[in-house]
Amino acid sequence: MNGTIHDILCAGFGPAGLAIAVALHDHPATSHIFSSYTKGFPGHRGSLADSGYATSTPPSPSSETAPASSVLFLEKQAQFRWHPGMLIPGSRMQISFLKDMCTLRDPTSSFSFLCYLKSKGRLVNYINLGTFYPRREEYEDYLRWAAGRFGEVVRYSREVVGVETTELEGGRVVRVTARNVLNNETETYLTRNLILSTGGQARFPTLFAKYTPHPRLIHSSSFLTSLPSLPLPTLRRVAVLGGGQSSAEIFRHLTHILPSSSEIDLVIRARALKPSDDSPFVNEVFNPESTDVFFDMSETERDGVRQDLRATNYGVVRNELLEELYEDLYIQDNLHPDTSRTRPRAQILTRREILAVKPNEDESFTLQMRNAATGEEYQETYDAIFLGTGYHRALYRTLLAPLSHLLRTAATRSGSADGEVSEEEDIVISRDYRVQLVDGKEGPRIWLQGTCERTHGLSDSLLSVLGVRGWEVVESVLNA
Secondary structure (H helix, E strand, O other): OOEEEEEEEEEEHHHHHHHHHHHHHHOOOOHHOHHHHHOOOOOOOOOOOOOOOOOOOOOOOOOOOOOOOEEEEEEOOOOOOOHHHHOOOOOOOOOOOOOOOOOOOOOOOOOOHHHHHHHHOOHHHHHHOOOOOOOOHHHHHHHHHHHHHHHHHEEOOOEEEEEEEEEEEEEEEEEEEEEEEOOEEEEEEEEEEEEEEOOOOOOOHHHHOOOEOOEEEHHHHHHHHHHHOOOHOOOOOEEEOOOOHHHHHHHHHHHOOOOOOOOEEEEOOOOOOOOOOOOHHHHHHOOOOOOHHOOOOOHHHHHHHHOOOOHHHOOOEEEEEEHHHHHHHHHHHOOOOOOOOOOOOEEEOEEEEEEEEEOOOOEEEEEEEOOOOOOOOEEEEEEEEOOOOOOOOOOOHHHHHHHOOOOOEEEEEHHHHOOEEEEEEEOOOOOOOEEEEEEOOOOEEEEEOOOOHHHOHHHHHHOOOHHHHHHHHHHOOOOO
C-alpha cells in the first residue's frame, strides 16, 4: 500500500464502471483529471477528425507505472471485455445504440456510439444499414474503444476481495483489498469515496452448483470461451437449460457448429418459449425518469411491477430469434427429415423438471427428469450441459459485511423478476445509489451500481440507463 488516497475508487470496469469514467470525463468539475492523456484520442473535444490513435484494447499499467491520480478503477479481467462468452456471430443488441454511455444525458459527448462510428470511418455505411440495433460484437468494440481512453486510471487483473474502513489524520477513509490475478499477491488501496460496480456472477442452480467448476458444465457467461476446450466432434448429446435469450442463442449456435451426428436438447420448464415484450409503451419502464417513479413506490408495489413486467427481460426471447428457431426446426422436421434417426437432431423439451444430477466417470452427466405434462420420470445422459440460468448480483453484501455495524439495513420481502422469492435484511440504498449509514454513525461513502433492481427498477442491471445513472452517481459523489 502506498500513501495515495484516491478521491474516487471504482471496483469494476465493465460497462457500469465505464459509464462512471465517461461521466467523470464529461463533468466540468472532474474533466481536468483526464485532459492530459485523452487529448489526441478520436472523439476528444476539438480533435474528432484525428482518428489515428483509435484503440479497442486498453493498456494495462502496473501499480509501479500508473500515475498517482485522484481516480482509480480496479478490474478483475486482463483487459476490457463485455460478455465475451456470448459474442455469438450474428447476435444483435436488444437495446438501441442511442442508449450508449452518454447520449441520453448529453448527445454532444465524444463518447457516443456515433462518435465511435465516425472515428472508425464507417458512420455513413452504418446509416445505410437502417438499424438501431448493432451486432453485439460491434457494440463490444465500441465499449472497448471508449475504455481505451482511460487506460491510465485502470488497473486490470485486480479482483476486489475486501472493503474496510480506517482512521487517518484527515478522517475516515475506505481501505480496499484487491488480489492481483497475475501473481496472486494482495494489494491495498485507500479512497475517500468507493463505487461498487462489480457486475453479476454466474448463477448455477443448486443441483448443479456442487459440481462446479466442471469442464462439461458451462454457464452462458463462458459459452464461447469454453468451446475450444471441448471435443466438439465427439459430443454425441448436449443439453441447453433455460428458456431465455441466452439459452435460445446457444441452442441455435450449437445446431450450426456441432456435427450432424450430434443431438441437441433445449430443456425448459415452461410450455413454450416466450417472446420478450419490447413494445413502445412497455419499454417506457426503462426510461431514466421511470427510476424516480419506481423508487417512490411501496415495496409491495415494486414487487408487483417487477412481476408484471418480467416479460421485458427475464425468461423470454426476442421474437426474431423465435421465428428463426421455428423455421430451423420446420426445415429439419419437414423439408429434410432424417428417417435414420429415432429422434430429431435438435428439439425443445418443454415442461421438464430436473430432479437429480449425477456426474459420470467419462465427464458426462445423467439427469433425472420429469415430464410435468405426463408425470413420467426418466433419465437422460449428456456429454455437456450449457446453463442459461442468469446471474447473482449480491457480491456487494460479501464485500461490505465487515462494515455491517455501520450500515443501515431493512427487512425486505421481494419476489425477484426471475421468479425467486426472498425474505432477508438488505442494505438500505438512497435514490442516488448511496449506501445509507446507521443514524449517528460516521462511516464510509459508498455507492452501488447494478445491484439495486429491488429499489430502482428493472433497468438497474441493464445497459439502458448507464449513461444517466453514471452521471447521477458522479454528481452524488461530488456533493457528498
